[in-house]
Amino acid sequence: MATTALRHKNPGRGNLRALLYLSPWLAGFAIFFVYPLVSTVYFSFQRYDLFTLEPVGLLNWEYFLKDQAAWTAIRNTLWLVVVMVPLRVLFGLGVAQLVTRLKAGAGVYRTIFYLPALVPLVAGTLGFVFLLNPGTGPVQAILSAVGLPAPDWFGDPAWSKWGLTLLGLWSVGDLMVIFMAALLDVPKQLYEAAAIDGANGWRQFTSITLPVIRPVLMFALVTGVIQTLQYFTQAEVAARVASGATDSAGSVFTPGYPDQSTLTFPQWLFQQGFRDYAMGYACVLALVLFAVSMVFTLILLRQFRGLGQDIDGEDI
Amino acid sequence: MKRLLLFSAALSATAGLAALTACTAGTESGPPKVAQSGASHEPVTIEFWHGFSADNELKAFDETLAGFQKKFPWITVKPTKAVQDGQILQSVRGGNPPDVALSFTTDSVAEFCKAGIFQDLNPYLKASGIDPASLFPKVIAEYTQYQGKRCVMPMLADAYGLYYNKALMKGHQPPKTMSELADLAKKLTVKDDKGDIKVAGFVPISQMYENAPIHTGVMVGAKWTNPDGTSAIGSDPQWKKLMTWQKDLTDWYGYDRLEKFRKSFGDEWSAENPFNTGKVAMAIDGEWRTAMLAADAPDLDYGTAPLPVADDQPQRYGAGFITGTVIGIPRGAKHAEAAWELVKYLTTDTGSLVTLSNAIRNVPSTLPALQSPDLKKDSNFQTFLDVFANPNSTTLPAHVNSVFNQQTLQEAQIKWESGRASDLDALLAEVDKKIDEKLKLTAGG
Numbered sequence: 083m084a085t086t087a088l089r090h091k092n093p094g095r096g097n098l099r100a101l102l103y104l105s106p107w108l109a110g111f112a113i114f115f116v117y118p119l120v121s122t123v124y125f126s127f128q129r130y131d132l133f134t135l136e137p138v139g140l141l142n143w144e145y146f147l148k149d150q151a152a153w154t155a156i157r158n159t160l161w162l163v164v165v166m167v168p169l170r171v172l173f174g175l176g177v178a179q180l181v182t183r184l185k186a187g188a189g190v191y192r193t194i195f196y197l198p199a200l201v202p203l204v205a206g207t208l209g210f211v212f213l214l215n216p217g218t219g220p221v222q223a224i225l226s227a228v229g230l231p232a233p234d235w236f237g238d239p240a241w242s243k244w245g246l247t248l249l250g251l252w253s254v255g256d257l258m259v260i261f262m263a264a265l266l267d268v269p270k271q272l273y274e275a276a277a278i279d280g281a282n283g284w285r286q287f288t289s290i291t292l293p294v295i296r297p298v299l300m301f302a303l304v305t306g307v308i309q310t311l312q313y314f315t316q317a318e319v320a321a322r323v324a325s326g327a328t329d330s331a332g333s334v335f336t337p338g339y340p341d342q343s344t345l346t347f348p349q350w351l352f353q354q355g356f357r358d359y360a361m362g363y364a365c366v367l368a369l370v371l372f373a374v375s376m377v378f379t380l381i382l383l384r385q386f387r388g389l390g391q392d393i394d395g396e397d398i
Numbered sequence: 399m400k401r402l403l404l405f406s407a408a409l410s411a412t413a414g415l416a417a418l419t420a421c422t423a424g425t426e427s428g429p430p431k432v433a434q435s436g437a438s439h440e441p442v443t444i445e446f447w448h449g450f451s452a453d454n455e456l457k458a459f460d461e462t463l464a465g466f467q468k469k470f471p472w473i474t475v476k477p478t479k480a481v482q483d484g485q486i487l488q489s490v491r492g493g494n495p496p497d498v499a500l501s502f503t504t505d506s507v508a509e510f511c512k513a514g515i516f517q518d519l520n521p522y523l524k525a526s527g528i529d530p531a532s533l534f535p536k537v538i539a540e541y542t543q544y545q546g547k548r549c550v551m552p553m554l555a556d557a558y559g560l561y562y563n564k565a566l567m568k569g570h571q572p573p574k575t576m577s578e579l580a581d582l583a584k585k586l587t588v589k590d591d592k593g594d595i596k597v598a599g600f601v602p603i604s605q606m607y608e609n610a611p612i613h614t615g616v617m618v619g620a621k622w623t624n625p626d627g628t629s630a631i632g633s634d635p636q637w638k639k640l641m642t643w644q645k646d647l648t649d650w651y652g653y654d655r656l657e658k659f660r661k662s663f664g665d666e667w668s669a670e671n672p673f674n675t676g677k678v679a680m681a682i683d684g685e686w687r688t689a690m691l692a693a694d695a696p697d698l699d700y701g702t703a704p705l706p707v708a709d710d711q712p713q714r715y716g717a718g719f720i721t722g723t724v725i726g727i728p729r730g731a732k733h734a735e736a737a738w739e740l741v742k743y744l745t746t747d748t749g750s751l752v753t754l755s756n757a758i759r760n761v762p763s764t765l766p767a768l769q770s771p772d773l774k775k776d777s778n779f780q781t782f783l784d785v786f787a788n789p790n791s792t793t794l795p796a797h798v799n800s801v802f803n804q805q806t807l808q809e810a811q812i813k814w815e816s817g818r819a820s821d822l823d824a825l826l827a828e829v830d831k832k833i834d835e836k837l838k839l840t841a842g843g
Contacts, residue, residue, distance in 0.1 A: 141838070217661035
């Protein structure tokens, strides 16, 4: 009773204490979220070459609407989100299914499939482009030897995004490990009961495996979408190597080579801000990326509401 | 798992923020500090960032700096190798720049001058009694200053020409016109039974190492920009002439076969360069290749010549593309006076320039150094000295969107060469539009 009375007497003191406890987070939020966001909005209305500022009104925003490369980059990034992310999830799940069912040599196969995920992005991409090189690549030589078409994977705009997708599938080990853990976690008695009821393999997969591992699948999709919205290194390295451009004077690298087919949104943002010194415009692109990320976040958060339960309806 | 999912979703919001924070670095203002040179002999150590990294370059550079040390014993130079423009830029933004910085590319000069990233050197030149007009060839002024500010000085220059493998030329003389080049390229090309290229007379596509439009445009005397900075590419018929010529020769080889052949090459800067290995009979390259050939392919019998020119411009034969290494004093340099002594020594001292030129085979960038009896000259290197001295030789004038302009034209060239674009006029008009729009964005042009 005395405590309650005290609270009523000094309500501000309690709030102050709560704020004090929250202050580390609030300080971080202000420094790393509010300040960058407000500054970015401010810079988006400036001509800002990293050193000098000049107010230009809506010029940067108007340029965005006319910038064909930015829209190409958006299309490419969405293509990767829509095609590469689901394919990686499907492939990762397929590989995980296989390696969890192996009776002998499972450890060896798990290691083999996981190893590419440990290779640094730049090194992996370099190796992949050389493997698929139309002039000297062994994959092309094999395809030609058996009479199959051997496209110029990273030199033909019709194939370049598929080349990046292949690279993504090759390094699917990260997803495979997560799916393996989820698959091994499915109670065996469910399969035994289903088998007694006469359910075939496909029915067991769709009625038992998928519902149980659904939260893990969604996790894989969400992280895949997030990573792909930031897709940069593989596209940049693949385009550089395939184009043959070096960083020397006079050797011009055209990002997204060939024909901007591998140009992703973060690449274009980087190009504008740090290569073309158009930081004001880069801030517009950053805000667009931020807005798109927020939209994805909200959609996915809505989806999660139904996911935080297991098949018995219990919270997990 | 639920928390994990929510955490992942929150991460997607920070994906955009990661980019946002890049936009928020602080600005710096204030005029560059200019002081009279040579006033103090107090011991001082200056930081010098440069891009040289090869062993022979570093050795030559150390020798040159030793010469400076002898002349200015109170100034100690602390060099840092393999530095690129981005690092210089960030150091200036961070308020901790080197005293002297060197850039291999002239692409950033306009931005360096416009934004004051490098100090205007005109007051230093005046204080030292140096007249740039009488010291440097005229073409150099175009890539060392922007809108009246000379924020960098030239330290050695590069000139471009045609290299030819004498054995593969089968007695033919180097071509002087583009028609002769195309005819000879066809004659010297060797294909196998399947039609794959084994030896190319000349690889015409723009993605070939040094075939970028800034180097090939001079073959037709093509213009990049109008005096107001807008694009002249679509309106100058010379670009159309060059690209049509390139496409015709590319089609003769077959674009896919040519690309397959190009992608079998080794690294441009390695001993596996296809000119070194006899896979290409003629190639466009800079004067530095003479030093590389001496080191990597000493037995190769080759010659050099100016770039072939358009058939209707025979009077321009002998001209080439000129560019060079530039050096300056970044804004915020702590020891500007001592820094100027080093810049002055490296860019105006005949002995220093000749030593460096002889060691790494770049063209010396002052008129007295070009005339120096100590400058090593052989017939292959002489070609580039002549190109450098030719009044028709051109450079890419400093432009605030230099990199973007080059990228935009090269993208169009790739589309055209590959056959993925068929209307050249429309393609070049699109190039103009993109360049002009970008100019409005970055410079308000």
